[in-house]
Amino acid sequence: MEIGIVGLGLIGGSLAKAISQNTDNTVYGFDISKPVVHKAMLVDAIEQPLTDELLSQCDIVIVALYPQDTVDYVTSHADLFKKGSIVCDCSGVKRMVCEQLIPLAEEKGFLFVGGHPMAGREHSGFTYAKKSLFNNASMIFTPTKGPIESMEKLKKLFTSIGFTNIEIATPEEHDRKIAFTSQLAHVVSNAYIKSPTAQEHMGFSAGSYKDLTRVAKLNEDMWTELFLENPDNLADEIDTLIENLQEYSWAIRENDSETLRQLLKDGKEKKAIIDGEIF
Amino acid sequence: MEIGIVGLGLIGGSLAKAISQNTDNTVYGFDISKPVVHKAMLVDAIEQPLTDELLSQCDIVIVALYPQDTVDYVTSHADLFKKGSIVCDCSGVKRMVCEQLIPLAEEKGFLFVGGHPMAGREHSGFTYAKKSLFNNASMIFTPTKGPIESMEKLKKLFTSIGFTNIEIATPEEHDRKIAFTSQLAHVVSNAYIKSPTAQEHMGFSAGSYKDLTRVAKLNEDMWTELFLENPDNLADEIDTLIENLQEYSWAIRENDSETLRQLLKDGKEKKAIIDGEIF
Known part of the structure; x- marks a missing residue:
């Protein structure tokens, strides 16, 4: 061809x-x-x-x-x-x-x-x-x-x-799933690095920090266009994550170990199901 | 010895x-x-x-x-x-x-x-x-x-x-930095996987999703104890991330391409500075 x-x-x-x-x-x-x-x-x-x-x-x-x-x-x-x-x-x-x-x-x-x-x-x-x-x-x-x-x-x-x-x-299914798997990951990585602590953490990081911030260094022109062509799905994903993060923050500030443990266990089990380890 | x-x-x-x-x-x-x-x-x-x-x-x-x-x-x-x-x-x-x-x-x-x-x-x-x-x-x-x-x-x-x-x-410096590099990464990864979209994304993911969720599968007993022994630092980091994420969500919902591009560019540059690519 x-x-x-x-x-x-x-x-x-x-x-x-x-x-x-x-x-x-x-x-x-x-x-x-x-x-x-x-x-x-x-x-x-x-x-x-x-x-x-x-x-x-x-x-x-x-x-x-x-x-x-x-x-x-x-x-x-x-x-x-x-x-x-x-x-x-x-x-x-x-x-x-x-x-x-x-x-x-x-x-x-x-x-x-x-x-x-x-x-x-x-x-x-x-x-x-x-x-x-x-x-x-x-x-x-x-x-x-x-x-x-x-x-x-x-x-x-x-x-x-x-x-x-x-x-x-379908295009709709694609845009909805990609908002979660790719676009949200880029937003989170790019936002993660903005903590004031980020500039002084050298020597204190292991794999988890590296993974979380790997895609922070993105092409802002391309991603601005991609995000704004998928605004409903992506903003919904960001807001869902914010709501979930808020729960951890509250449990930690309240010193509520039972709620915190349950939040962490729930996330662990959801990940295990997705990875095919729990059916 | x-x-x-x-x-x-x-x-x-x-x-x-x-x-x-x-x-x-x-x-x-x-x-x-x-x-x-x-x-x-x-x-x-x-x-x-x-x-x-x-x-x-x-x-x-x-x-x-x-x-x-x-x-x-x-x-x-x-x-x-x-x-x-x-x-x-x-x-x-x-x-x-x-x-x-x-x-x-x-x-x-x-x-x-x-x-x-x-x-x-x-x-x-x-x-x-x-x-x-x-x-x-x-x-x-x-x-x-x-x-x-x-x-x-x-x-x-x-x-x-x-x-x-x-x-x-110092112990204080350790706990402050580790809240950012390790504890926050585990919270975010564990929260990320809770999106309802997570359970149906198979085949739609590349490296960024894998990296963001790698440490979601954590030991909830150990991390509950670690988090609750560092509550001030960790909750502050979570709240900082929430505030930053909120800005992206707003810019996307408002279709404000200039603000969104600036947010992304800022994250990119901060990451490049940390990685020693910009001085």
């Missing part, structure tokens, strides 16, 4: 490397930075720059841009995609992308499938892209009506580059 | 294994569970059970019990420790332990040094003890007045079993 990748950052660059090096598909790539496109060719991540002409030949186009840029790119190139081709995105919110692009795709004769690779690093850009980024990761698709062969083609492509789990969800 | 270890759980058991196998000191061990003492002898973690008679010969006694049990053990054995010997504990709070045991030690003629090894696992008990538990970890001591040779002896022992950083702090 001929595959176009739009945006050669951490995700798009890693996809380009993985597809070029692990499959026999031909990859074309586009990035607003010409040096990045040049570098991607030099390291054999792409065969050629993705031109409008090549775009019209692609069987699959993967857009790896921020959500609004994804919508803008697909909208402005809607007449160029090959009839029957698949266009898939990688952005971290799915409702706003799918709501706008699925009707457009139906009108223009290509298939739009929402996608979200559950992989990342604390750094962004092609420099950090690596073909192993997706090893053992989950790929989430929020598909629409379309030929079953198209989804099979997509699944096969993504499992051939390291993904070991393909999840199918 | 002859070294006694009281409590052969995860920490005491790992200390016993590490000291026996990495140094030429003789280790005696005590545990309320006789099968654990037997097992520790079988795997050469200790040479003999720690009897009252052997306790009186020990140059260093390391107590690896919960805080109140530590105070009770040292108090009830105060007349048995060898004059001039060092007694050190491993519990996660230092004010209550040091306040009670330092005056007692001075009266009885031994030296009490508060200690807290910054290492652990999500499991407890001798079964999970391993001599490599302390590799590259920090050891915190909250010493009192005493011969400089005693602290040198302790430092040498602990660096010979894997610790690469020895921190000296």
Whole structure:
């Protein structure tokens, strides 16, 4: 197949490397930075720059841009995609992308499938892209009506580059779950580090501190956009966490050991159930 | 030297294994569970059970019990420790332990040094003890007045079993910093998992969720005691985090992208400063 990748950052660059090096598909790539496109060719991540002409030949186009840029790119190139081709995105919110692009795709004769690779690093850009980024990761698709062969083609492509789990969800389900698993984790990590104690704790930390603050160093532009495209789900998750934290604080200030023990036991058991240790 | 270890759980058991196998000191061990003492002898973690008679010969006694049990053990054995010997504990709070045991030690003629090894696992008990538990970890001591040779002896022992950083702090400083680096992390992880979304997120999670919830599965008896011996510091940290989280929630609900971006940027920069990337 001929595959176009739009945006050669951490995700798009890693996809380009993985597809070029692990499959026999031909990859074309586009990035607003010409040096990045040049570098991607030099390291054999792409065969050629993705031109409008090549775009019209692609069987699959993967857009790896921020959500609004994804919508803008697909909208402005809607007449160029090959009839029957698949266009898939990688952005971290799915409702706003799918709501706008699925009707457009139906009108223009290509298939739009929402996608979200559950992989990342604390750094962004092609420099950090690596073909192993997706090893053992989950790929989430929020598909629409379309030929079953198209989804099979997509699944096969993504499992051939390291993904070991393909999840199918509605855009609503995706956005609700991702608010908890990813967005809330980034908010908490970013807020955790703001304690005045944080600046003087050197030598007093073990693994738990490191884990809690690992994703604090995030790209504020990207995450602001992602959060504000999922405000209901994320704010609800934050508020739920606040309410739960409040209970620990009260129990501690009241010296209420029975309540505190019960709060901790409840959290431990919920985690054990999720991890499959208690049924 | 002859070294006694009281409590052969995860920490005491790992200390016993590490000291026996990495140094030429003789280790005696005590545990309320006789099968654990037997097992520790079988795997050469200790040479003999720690009897009252052997306790009186020990140059260093390391107590690896919960805080109140530590105070009770040292108090009830105060007349048995060898004059001039060092007694050190491993519990996660230092004010209550040091306040009670330092005056007692001075009266009885031994030296009490508060200690807290910054290492652990999500499991407890001798079964999970391993001599490599302390590799590259920090050891915190909250010493009192005493011969400089005693602290040198302790430092040498602990660096010979894997610790690469020895921190000296007051009990107050220890309890304040540990509330942030360790206790708050356990509270947040335990609270995070309580979102109703947690039970249905399988397949939608990547590293950030795993990191945020790793320590949720804690021993509620031990942590209840630790938290309630450090209530002021910990409740303040929880409340600070709640206030910070509240700001993100408000910005998201108000669709205030400028405030949200600034909140995220501020967290990112604070983390970068702590990690030594910005000066």
